[in-house]
Amino acid sequence: MGEITPLHSARPKALEFFAGIGLARMGLEAGGFRVAWANDYEADKKLMYEAQFSNQGDHAFALGDIGLVDVDSLPRDASLAWASSPCTDLSLAGGRAGFAGPQSGTFWHFIRLLEELGDDRPGVAVLENVTGLASSHGGDDLAAAIRAFNALGYSVDVLAIDARRFVPQSRPRLFLVAAVNPPADVPDPNSELRPDWLQWVFGDESLRTHRAPLPALPLPLTEGLGDLVEDMRLDDERWWDTDRTRAFADSLSPFQRERVVSMRRSRGVKYRTAYRRTRNGVAVWEVRPDDISGCLRTARGGSSKQALVRLGNGRMQVRWMTPREYARLMGAGEYDFSSARTNQALFGFGDAVAVPAVSWLTENYLLPLVNGTLADEDQLRLEFHVEAL
Structure with a gap:
């Protein structure tokens, strides 16, 4: 043979x-x-x-x-x-x-x-x-x-x-x-x-x-972000503390704040992504209106990192997106992170x-x-x- x-x-x-x-x-x-x-x-x-x-x-x-x-x-x-x-x-x-x-x-x-x-x-x-x-x-x-x-x-x-x-x-x-x-x-x-x-x-x-x-x-x-969010306890230390979350909310424009408040009061849980941008020389946060992630960027510097906002049932929580979430959004959900630091992985994806x-x-x-x-x-x-x- x-x-x-x-x-x-x-x-x-x-x-x-x-x-x-x-x-x-x-x-x-x-x-x-x-x-x-x-x-x-x-x-x-x-x-x-x-x-x-x-x-x-x-x-x-x-x-x-x-x-x-x-x-x-x-x-x-x-x-x-x-x-x-x-x-x-x-x-x-x-x-x-x-x-x-x-x-x-x-x-x-x-x-x-x-x-x-x-x-x-x-x-x-x-x-x-x-x-x-x-x-x-x-x-x-x-x-x-x-x-x-x-x-x-x-x-x-x-x-x-x-x-x-x-x-x-x-x-x-x-x-x-x-x-x-x-x-x-x-x-x-x-x-x-x-x-x-x-x-x-x-x-x-x-x-x-x-x-x-x-x-x-x-x-x-037109949807699907929520399906890719990594399971995480609500008391996980990666969620921002009260002061940082309040600063996030305070930076929103009146139009964005009204939309975020409406989603926070709604039943069930929704996820949105947010980027920090500079408007008229002032750093502000902008939250996407849909269940779709914004374009992932090279995460060198806070303005290029994408945050995740959890809204609903009277609650709002914010944190940075995780490397696994970045990987899932790039169609590589099972990627091996054994050799990667967090920012290294975010930059790579x-x-x-x-x-x-x-x-x-x-x-x-x-x-x-x-x-x-x-x-x-x-x-x-x-x-x-x-x-x-």
Whole structure:
């Protein structure tokens, strides 16, 4: 009897740039890839990554600046390269320096390594980032990214996916899917995946783009935060004391205070999330009105941490959200925290991509694209009709 081939060896290999704590890997591997190599420059994230994947086969993790990565250290038989490059310079909070900034500009090292791989570069590459990339410098940064992929022989699709389609967290992100052998273009100007504010990309004749036929996304969630809240006694020391809770309430605007008081008086328990913001030079708290989390952020500094508010039955309690709650809101509820401090974990999850968004993209787009089995538009219509029946 011949030797049995390990199951993971039959999976196409992926390279994971800007790997963070490995949430992209979780989504990619759930969809059928095997991450063979990863890179990130933060030692704390590497510790969390290795704790999570220590029992899931061999992989190489290159700790350090991507600018120092030698192309000879990369596997030459990868089918996919994934990059969740830093978004700092593409956000309003980061000053909008764009791809010329020191953080987001590391994207160019990703492009350099793809170029240096030559004929061995993966047939599919993905860039994931904030939706601010689409408007950074009037769209010039997004166009520059597409042209960089074009110069390496890739056509590019651009998709907008909010994690709220899968988990109760508002987290819109942009995904550039670059393909050496793209599928036939299927114009769909009003698609939820390619909303109106992205259509200029496909109308720019100087850019080589495509639009793959894809199934509809799940409907956005309108509730579910309360289901992900960690069980905790009401006298747990993590709930804020009376003075701190009163200061929280006093900082609310009259409109917000009226809504919070109404929920506090109502029957049953409701959970809401809150961020601290600066309005007219004054630090205030703002509470979301719905059963959905605000976008998790990198928790360095109190203003970026998200608080949880418990309301109902005549009571209001407030505390910081826990690492486990962050993990659940990112679709990684069973993540291994054995090597992580609280703020280290909050930062890692706030700086990551939601697992189910990656797995949806992988199952419906990336793996079929690599395998040459991407459905055409007629097939998708037929599948939709059968499901409707």
